[in-house]
Amino acid sequence: MNRRKICVVTGTRAEYGLLYWLMKEIESDESFELQIAVTGMHLSPEFGLTYKLIEQDGFTIHEKIEMLLSSDTPVGIATSLGLGTIGFASAFDRLKPDIVVVLGDRFETMAATQAAMIARIPIAHLYGGEITEGVIDEAIRHSITKMAHYHFVSTDSYRKRVIQLGEHPERVFNVGAIGLDNIRKMKLLTKTEFENSIDFTLGELNFLVTYHPVTLDRIGPEETMVELFAALDHFPNAKIIFTKPNSDTDGRIISKMIDEYVSGNQSRSTSFTSLGQLRYLSAIQHVDLVIGNSSSGIIEVPSFKKATINLGSRQRGRFRTDSIIDCEEQRSSIINAIQWGISNDFQQKLQKLRSPYGEEYVSLKILEILKSVDYKDSLMKSFFDLRVEH
Template sequence: MRKIAVFTGARAEYGLLYWIIKGIQESPNAELQLYVGGMHLSPEFGYTIDQIVADGFNITEKMEFLLSSDSPVGITKSLGLALITAAEVLDRNKPDLLVLLGDRFESMALAQASMVACVPVAHIHGGETTEGLIDEAIRHSITKMSHIHFTATDEYSKRVIQLGEQPSKVFNFGAPGIDSIVKLSLMDKVTLSESISFDITSPYFMVTYHPVTLEHLGSVDSLNNLIQVLELYPDYQLVITYPNADTHGRKLIEILDAFKKIS
């Protein structure tokens, strides 16, 4: 039986990985190893490991490495701690394959440790591009350290192959998030409104801001500009998501909290 490990370090990434993790868990030919770390273990970001447990998954390893700092130095130190922790986790569990998704710095640390430990990596969502963010360099770096590639479109498959990966190891199976669209039981508007104490039957904006991480404090200025625009629509309610543990992320949270108090 193959030991297949899956790493998740962020709430959004876990949502995309959910059905993959569930499929491995239910497979008679695989033993699931679930490594959970990063923001999942941080009360500041909702301690979302509780959701993973509530979903019925047994957690093999809790990986503590995230510092309470959003400076470039703090993020880099978290990356270093993640690499050290990953080396120890892989040595203890000796998986036959590690599944990684996307472009987070935490996942890059797992890829680096796996490369040195000769653990094959299956990478999901490679070949994509993101202008102005560290995500693109991290994503392509993970691609080069991986052995099997599951892309979301033919265009992304071609880009992975252009990076020098073997065409026979690149598979376009689409975006795993589509599984949730097909399989999830959706709430009606009334139930959803009650569950989040927010009336979605009235006009509202759903806002998710992705900071430009390669600009020094550019993300802060851009968020302030976005808030100025939102203030032009006082008749609309707002649902705004918090940022991840990225550079200057806590400053963005501070700005959003201040906006919430006055809006």
């Protein structure tokens, strides 16, 4: 029996963390041959050369596609996108996969998807149909949806949105959020183990902070970071763990400001380029709330029954639970949101919440679907036209 070659593409530490269990399931299934193509921040010394973590997990990397320039300007990002498309074209020609699996909405994913589409390789896309109005990822995600042939979405409302984009309902599968597999399957670190792993002692009040650039905002991130730091200083007894942003436009500005803040507050704060999935999820488990504008605050954090202080517009439009406290990027608004998030009333409210992103093991559901579809007949797509009454 010929084994189907499935090429999984990953360009960031967070993306790999989401794909980990699916990669494990593919690797262990006798009907599949797993191929791994890494790119973007995985290959950057500035972002920790995280491809080594993939190898430490026992995976074999089949292709390394260099595309990330040492620039986070719009010109640099656009140039990286072009380089990535060229690199993936050659990589896919060597690998000759039967299908390419991509996740999310980043420009690295866009490069891989463009190359696969032109090479007439079927594409399976995870996390389509979502909305993030504050970033260019919004347009990239929907563009990938139109190039992809199979869609694995995390809620029924996202499934409807992908169908609204013209994708046939038979190819759009609501499987839940794959990131929740890590919460169910990983043995997270105890508080002492976590503190030892980051060389930092937690206190009675602890915050995990992750802030990414809002790439469609004409105002740079400096003003927001000043407001955020001022709000954090309003809680002088809080211990703060920062995780730095991805290689988006203006990401280096935020990283530099975090370094400067931590340098002046070493007794109560620390920062990391990459915590890795195990330490990141363990951090959520042991802090009191999560602050920032990361998608993990919307999707994964509610499963821990913890509050998310969601800043600004980056995640505007995403489906969310009542554990998400939206606030403006101003110190007074952030302070009020934190105070509400740590209050007894809100903590009691959290205990009654359930995640809207599914309960079953998502990676296994995706695997079974990948087994059942006919890749050879998937390239020809017809636009699924919704009936509109005038």
